[in-house]
Amino acid sequence: MAGKRLEFRVHALIARDGSQYSALCLEYNVATCARTPEKALTALMDATINYLEAFLDTGQAPPQRPASEELLLEFLGLDSGREEIPAGQVAESLRSVIMAESTLTAPLVYSAKDRAFTARGPHVLPRAERASYPVLVVHHAYS
Amino acid sequence: MPTRRPRGHLRNKSTAQVRRLLLEYGFHLVKPGPLERWEKEEAGRRRVVIVPAGRTAIAPKTLASILEQAGISKDEARRFWAE
Numbered sequence: 070m071a072g073k074r075l076e077f078r079v080h081a082l083i084a085r086d087g088s089q090y091s092a093l094c095l096e097y098n099v100a101t102c103a104r105t106p107e108k109a110l111t112a113l114m115d116a117t118i119n120y121l122e123a124f125l126d127t128g129q130a131p132p133q134r135p136a137s138e139e140l141l142l143e144f145l146g147l148d149s150g151r152e153e154i155p156a157g158q159v160a161e162s163l164r165s166v167i168m169a170e171s172t173l174t175a176p177l178v179y180s181a182k183d184r185a186f187t188a189r190g191p192h193v194l195p196r197a198e199r200a201s202y203p204v205l206v207v208h209h210a211y212s
Numbered sequence: 213m214p215t216r217r218p219r220g221h222l223r224n225k226s227t228a229q230v231r232r233l234l235l236e237y238g239f240h241l242v243k244p245g246p247l248e249r250w251e252k253e254e255a256g257r258r259r260v261v262i263v264p265a266g267r268t269a270i271a272p273k274t275l276a277s278i279l280e281q282a283g284i285s286k287d288e289a290r291r292f293w294a295e
Contacts, residue, residue, distance in 0.1 A: 098277055
């Protein structure tokens with residue numbers, strides 16, 4: 070069973086936020102911020118791993134907690150108080166953010182006591198493997 | 213769980229301010245480091261919040277997510293934003 074592992078496919082939204090960039094994990098609602106989009110994304114992967122470890126270290130499956138609609142609108146810079154948002158404004162917002170996809174893995178370890186395989190702490194895939202999940206830059210027109 | 217910040221009340225919040233808020237809400241620090249993990253048991257479930265450590269200014273969108281992760285009510289979030 071060596072090499073068996075759990076995989077978590079995660080997606081991130083990175084948006085300019087004042088003088089920084091904020092990154093949000095859509096599946097687990099974890100967020101971080103940094104001076105550059107790349108640093109924000111790297112920190113977000115570490116933060117998401119931290120969240121997953123909270124459950125995997127105790128043998129539990131990490132519950133998904135998707136980011137709320139209101140939070141997504143916040144990241145897109147759209148006003149959630151409005152009943153209708155013009156399509157053009159939504160398109161403009163989508164062009165101003167970066168979307169990324171990554172895969173985190175957790176190696177499965179056999180527990181003789183439980184007679185079962187359990188996951189212990191996820192990690193980011195090695196660089197070579199990660200290359201198959203590139204950061205998708207939708208638009209990068211920051212002023 | 214709405215935590216949207218009210219327009220016109222933008223204030224930068226530091227890690228220290230977020231820590232005080234989480235302690236007030238019964239969270240405890242489980243894992244220190246550059247990304248702190250705070251947890252609390254709530255109705256038989258574990259609530260987990262991840263906070264960037266040592267920041268003098270946490271970006272507003274990141275803070276909105278942190279408040280949502282912590283399950284802080286809209287009114288409390290508004291009060292915190294306006295402080």
